Amino acid sequence: MKKYAFLPAVLLLWCVSLSSARAEPVKCFESRKGASEVTQRMIGENLPNVKCSPKTGAVLWWGDPLDGTVPMGDMPVADADYNRGKAVVKPRTDKVGLLPLCGNTCHTGVLPSGFPQNKDTRQLVMMHQAIVLDATKLPHGRGSIWCLDCHHSTKRNKLVDHRDNPISFDQPQLLCGKCHGEVYRDWREGIHGKRIGEWASTGTKRWFVCTECHNPHNVQHGERNRGIAQHQPENAPALPKGMKTADHERRQHGAAKH
């Protein structure tokens, strides 16, 4: 009898763990980890807003591609795609909600006294080391640019263009296009980058902006020198029936002896 006494306790524990697992909302990332995240929920009968990969946590499928988007805003190019169709983006400004506070304390342009306003490269003291370890050797631009080349010196919840005009965090392409003109041109024609929604050139599309795919502080991703960070891949397809391993395809070129 004794050995069955723990059974109800185990069952109870199992039920508790099951209910707590159910209550946990599933969060997935859209393009790259650390950028736009989305919480799984139902937006209709049998219609989830996203389906996520159980392996990597990446979004695999959008129920509504325009869910939670806002209009992208005006673009200063007459012949671009986004002027023909309707362009929307997922707002990123709420992710940087603390920035107004920063603008009132350290980055007012006045306080603290002696706070340098120019773009000269200098070491960051006490702040922001989590984002940029060594500000004198910023990976993006290989040391030739510094924080205030992209961030507005006083309006900290804005980016900045060449003429010190503020740019919204929702439109980083206006900033990135300053140097990467060729990529910017391809992007606004729909050749570079990612869009979801309607495929017609006159359709409504959600545009993925630069920073949703690229890490702006480390675009090259270290020595790899590629714009895209490495991702965990999804599972390999199933082996054909009867095949135990995939060693047959792993041999080196020219190594096989017939």
Place this chain on the structure above:
Amino acid sequence: MHVTNKEKICNQQSPAEGCACSGQAPGAAPADNVSSRRNFLKSAGMLSVNSLLGTAALMTMSDDARANMDWAEWFQGNYRLMSDEEKALARARLERRYSREYGKAVTVDGTPAQEGVLMGYALNIKKCIGCRRCAKACVEENNQSRGKDQEIEWIRVLKMEKGEFSKEKMNQGYPEGLGIQVGGNAYSPAGVVLEGEHYYQPEAVPEKGSVYMPIACMQCEKPPCVKVCPVRTTYREADGPVVIDYNWCIGCRMCMSACPYWARRFNWSDPKLPKEAMNPVTHYLGNRPRMKGVVEKCTFCIQRTRKGRYPACVEVCPVGARKFGNLLDPNSEVSRIIERKQVFRLKAELNTYPKFFYFMD
């Protein structure tokens, strides 16, 4: 046993000759005992209909998709040759069956090809990182069979070595020691070749020194699979995609051997599609659940693209390597790419004229 002469004679004679041996007058048989050809066919027909109806009634109790098919679905014609009314009826039948099987409201769409549209696809071979999200998104969208018993993916992503010519390999040839020198750098990959790994599984992609080549149906303008289909169940739609009427497919797999791009998959067993994971928005020629013994393949997500939405693989690609649009629209992404970028089509020498373009920045 004693047999009289009279009986012997009677057994040899026909009743019509007036022998009264059986005690029955010739020609006096009751009317219902007359075995005419008409009566025989009538009763035989009734018997077979009754037995088949009984079988059908038994079969409809089953969970098996084939058993759940009703009469009209078994005997429907080739979808392409049906009238609009017949097509609508066929779709309504399927909606009923799928809704019953998967426990939710399933729609089977029949939107025909749109005028002025020729669907085209472009893939940036330089951008692909080999993460396989496209292959998995395709499965989520298109109701393929999944699980250990039978896993079907329409997109295959090949990992290939980056090619190089190097001084160190100048003396390398094959085979060695036999006095046959193929040449310096022989068997060293140069550029993209169709020889790669399907089952790579590193911690992170892209790997150093590797390039990735996703392949799916190329939606050829002159598709070899369509040429060989003996029942003409696979055909090219007016807006481009090559589609299959799964109900008319006989499972001969001629199209699979004809396809130079390894794009077609066969349901060797009953597809395993979990009810909760089933995508209820389907198209008759697209992602509706298939049955055992039929061929399937990419249709450019016909259920989405005919409604204006991007294919699932285009939307999921994390690096934006996949592009889709109308080849007849000069402002579409695909037209712009063909106009501006370096473009190639896979195995172009076969004159299949794919509408799937690979390009490079």
